[in-house]
Amino acid sequence: MKAYALSRADVRSGGAKHKVPAAAVTLGGVMEIAAGAVPSPNIWNTPQIYEIENRAVDPDGLLAEAMWRIRPWDGATVLDLGCGTGFHLPFFAERAGRVVGVEPHSGLVSGARRRVEGLGNVTVRQGSAQAIPLPDASVDVVHARWAYFFGPGCEPGLRELNRVVRRGGTAMVIDNDATRSTFGGWFRQWLPAYDPEAVERFWARQGFTREPVLIRWSFGSRADLAAVLGIEFPAELAARFLEEAPGLEVDYAVNVWHRGY
Numbered sequence: 324m325k326a327y328a329l330s331r332a333d334v335r336s337g338g339a340k341h342k343v344p345a346a347a348v349t350l351g352g353v354m355e356i357a358a359g360a361v362p363s364p365n366i367w368n369t370p371q372i373y374e375i376e377n378r379a380v381d382p383d384g385l386l387a388e389a390m391w392r393i394r395p396w397d398g399a400t401v402l403d404l405g406c407g408t409g410f411h412l413p414f415f416a417e418r419a420g421r422v423v424g425v426e427p428h429s430g431l432v433s434g435a436r437r438r439v440e441g442l443g444n445v446t447v448r449q450g451s452a453q454a455i456p457l458p459d460a461s462v463d464v465v466h467a468r469w470a471y472f473f474g475p476g477c478e479p480g481l482r483e484l485n486r487v488v489r490r491g492g493t494a495m496v497i498d499n500d501a502t503r504s505t506f507g508g509w510f511r512q513w514l515p516a517y518d519p520e521a522v523e524r525f526w527a528r529q530g531f532t533r534e535p536v537l538i539r540w541s542f543g544s545r546a547d548l549a550a551v552l553g554i555e556f557p558a559e560l561a562a563r564f565l566e567e568a569p570g571l572e573v574d575y576a577v578n579v580w581h582r583g584y
């Protein structure tokens with residue numbers, strides 16, 4: 324259902340005025356944002372708050388366990404697609420032979436490069452899911468977390484995965500499960516037109532299997548929770564959700580969609 328993909332991208336960008344840019348955004352001849360990037364105001368505008376969110380996500384390591392069960396990456400070439408500021412790159416670098424982060428936003432590419440300075444097996448490239456700057460059949464494991472692959476509309480990126488992933492490789496896409504959990508309920512209040520069944524049908528048609536994982540957000544303070552709600556939802560909803568969530572924890576259902584090649 325294309326409307327869903329557009330509405331998610333539009334809402335994430337703060338309104339229907341902002342569409343996925345067809346051409347790269349350049350400043351003084353330097354590519355600021357690669358063509359085809361889905362506006363991501365949470366991390367583009369406030370990477371320091373997104374860092375707080377990343378630190379709060381899944382303190383029990385359930386996602387890492389689920390991914391490792393699906394496809395271990397020891398010695399493998401891992402692509403983190405839509406890597407943002409590279410939060411997950413050091414984690415993959417511990418076991419992988421080689422890790423490549425790809426990210427369309429130049430400021431985030433710089434941040435990711437700073438993060439992995441000194442890690443000899445990690446590189447960060449500017450690019451997008453629709454034009455992955457890697458050769459054919461060069462990747463064993465792809466990780467894309469809350470980045471571009473939101474269901475219908477991401478077919479160009481899936482075609483690129485088919486090109487860059489080696490036979491025997493695996494792609495893993497992490498996104499919200501809006502059918503359950505406190506966060507899932509909030510997500511549906513924010514995007515009432517979101518249709519989880521249509522999204523599930525889409526991934527099944529593309530040959531992906533669902534691995535549901537119930538994680539939690541765990542914050543150090545109410546101020547951190549409030550700040551993160553403020554970058555994820557419109558102000559009015561963020562204020563209401565903060566009242567609905569006592570304490571420092573929020574249960575959060577996600578899916579790991581995965582497919583072998």
Ligand SMILES: C[S@@+](CC[C@H](N)C(=O)[O-])C[C@H]1O[C@@H](n2cnc3c(N)ncnc32)[C@H](O)[C@@H]1O
Pocket residue numbers: 359360361362363365366377404405406407408409410411425426427428431450451452453467468469470471
């Ligand atoms: C919500 S952030 C998640 C960042 C990172 N995966 C993480 O978990 O920390 C979404 C990221 O996807 C990137 N992105 C947007 N459009 C993309 C595209 N077409 N291809 C690859 N990445 C994209 C954004 O620039 C942003 O860094």
